[in-house]
Amino acid sequence: MIKERIFTYGEHQHGIGVLSEPEDTFNSPIAVLLNAGLSHRAEPYRLNVLLGRQLAELGYIALRVDLSGKGDSPARETMTNRESVALDWSFMKKSLEKLYGSRPLLIFGLCSGADNGIKLCAQDPSIKGLILLDPVSRQDAGFAKRELLRKLTNPNKWLNIHKVVSRRLKQNTSGESSLLNSPMDLRDEPNDNDMDQCFESLVEKDGRVLAVFTSQTLYHYNKLGQFTSAMGINGLEPIIEEVFWPNAKHIFSIEVHRQRLIGTIADWANKHLDHLKTLQPE
Amino acid sequence: MIEPFFFDDSRLFGCYSSAMDPNAEKVVVVCPPLFDEYRRTYRALSELSVAISERGNHAFRFDYYGTAESQGLLSEATTEGWLSDIEKAIDEAIAVSGANHVVLLGVRFGATLAAQINHASVKDFLFWDPVLSGERYVEWLNEIDAILRQRHQSAARENNVPFENIEYRNFDLPPELVTGMRELAIPESTLNNPGLCFTVSTDPEFCPNSGLSNCAYPGLSYDWPYYHDGVITQKPVLEALLDRVFV
Incomplete structure (x- = not known):
């Protein structure tokens, strides 16, 4: 039987979250579920609530939390997103340490949540695990070839070639570019340094990573295993599991996809719980 | 300042925003919309509640059983249960705020549910894009599922990936809940009563077509089933609602 309670953090304890705790919290790693984009801590589609409760059933302490400016947490006006998230994280850690002492930490994040997870992990030795939904991925040597093949073998592209050509011509002659050239334009994604530091440190810490890729990432990820091979870090492969669902949408708007996702994460979390418990919190 | 807590033996989750004015007698109880509309309006309703408290009244938001932060699963939810949750939220709001004048603010199907409530302390109803007919709303939900299927296809x-042959449903709703939702509608006696109810609609045709005098279009249009993605903060709507609370 899990228990739930309110969590607060920050300068005036204005930051808000909800903790799901297993019956016995002794030694439990803590999974922090960050906001996905602008959605509040329960979302998208209650995913974070159901996942948090499932993780608590397995033996994790799960915290779903609103970062500043999202859900019920007030915004900070004078900081960049990176600064504000880093400050939120330091406050959250303090509040969690008060409640449970030092524990191995995991971050779960979709979209900007994944970006924030990587950036935080690059700086924080206590983060031992990442569950990333649609993180940024480097392109490996075969990406462009696979992308070309996918386009050339797509009957839909050939049937609509006149529309594509006409659209391209219009774009070129108008001198205008789209307001958002790619969905990544909305994101404050981790830079190369963040990526290297995060995943190199996870290898050193013997951490664990689950990375899920949906249709949203097809423009930078198109083959299972690409993330690991493109990172090119020795020792990354044994600690990372990649999942590629090109049929699923970015925010898992279909119930069947959400159930599949929760099942996959629960299996992964269950498999690695004992190992994560053995890791020393910093 | 938002104070979150569980109530009703920890079954339900609520957020209280205390009035800056210590003599405040009104508390606005927010009946949120359902499903994806809840996600899209969450921040807007959170900001509205803070604005209500800063302007001098109390605000209380809550989640129906089986939704968001409240306990339970959607598969266990019924409309009777949700109506009982609203009654409990009203009692909780009165208890924490000490106010005795309740404004029931219903958003979308939250308005349909709110309109069924007969509680001595509820003196005003305020609706944001109310769903007038549960029957029609269920059709809208089915339209959303069809839109999602079409977008996936x-x-x-x-x-250039194979299309999955699965159920393309945003939420798998239990039949009893769907039946209960179909049966609900907003009584005209509530909607048409200027002394009791006010409606803010983002459909520019709604106020003139319905002939309601107690109705306002805030100058901003929004197509609820179509704009399925994204999060909305509709400032003109929030200002219109806020103005009504302080009339």
């Missing part, structure tokens, strides 16, 4: 075609 065209994405599969566009991305």
Whole structure:
């Protein structure tokens, strides 16, 4: 039987979250579920609530939390997103340490949540695990070839070639570019340094990573295993599991996809719980 | 300042925003919309509640059983249960705020549910894009499922990946809940009563077509089933609602 309670953090304890705790919290790693984009801590589609409760059933302490400016947490006006998230994280850690002492930490994040997870992990030795939904991925040597093949073998592209050509011509002659050239334009994604530091440190810490890729990432990820091979870090492969669902949408708007996702994460979390418990919190 | 807590033996989750004015007698109880509309309006309703408290009244938001932060699963939810949750939220709001004048603010199907409530302390109803007919709302939900199926299908075609043969449902709703939702509607006696109810609608045709005098279009249009993605903060709507609370 899990228990739930309110969590607060920050300068005036204005930051808000909800903790799901297993019956016995002794030694439990803590999974922090960050906001996905602008959605509040329960979302998208209650995913974070159901996942948090499932993780608590397995033996994790799960915290779903609103970062500043999202859900019920007030915004900070004078900081960049990176600064504000880093400050939120330091406050959250303090509040969690008060409640449970030092524990191995995991971050779960979709979209900007994944970006924030990587950036935080690059700086924080206590983060031992990442569950990333649609993180940024480097392109490996075969990406462009696979992308070309996918386009050339797509009957839909050939049937609509006149529309594509006409659209391209219009774009070129108008001198205008789209307001958002790619969905990544909305994101404050981790830079190369963040990526290297995060995943190199996870290898050193013997951490664990689950990375899920949906249709949203097809423009930078198109083959299972690409993330690991493109990172090119020795020792990354044994600690990372990649999942590629090109049929699923970015925010898992279909119930069947959400159930599949929760099942996959629960299996992964269950498999690695004992190992994560053995890791020393910093 | 938002104070979150569980109530009703920890079954339900609520957020209280205390009035800056210590003599405040009104508390606005927010009946949120359902499903994806809840996600899209969450921040807007959170900001509205803070604005209500800063302007001098109390605000209380809560989640129906089986939704968001409240306990339970959607598969266990019924409309009778949700109506009982609203009654409990009203009692909780009165208890924490000490106010005795309740404004019931219903958003979308939250308005349909709110309109069924007969509680001595509820003196005003305030609706944001109310769903007048549960029957029609269920059709809208089915339209959303069809839109999602179509979007997945065209994405599969566009991305050159096989289309999955699965149920394309945003939420798998239990039949009893769907039946209960179909049966609800907003009584005209509530909607048409200027002394009791006020409606803010983002459909520019709604106020003139319905002939309601107690109705306002805030100058901003919004198509609820179509704009399925994204999070909305509709400032003109929030200002219109806020103005009504302080009339």
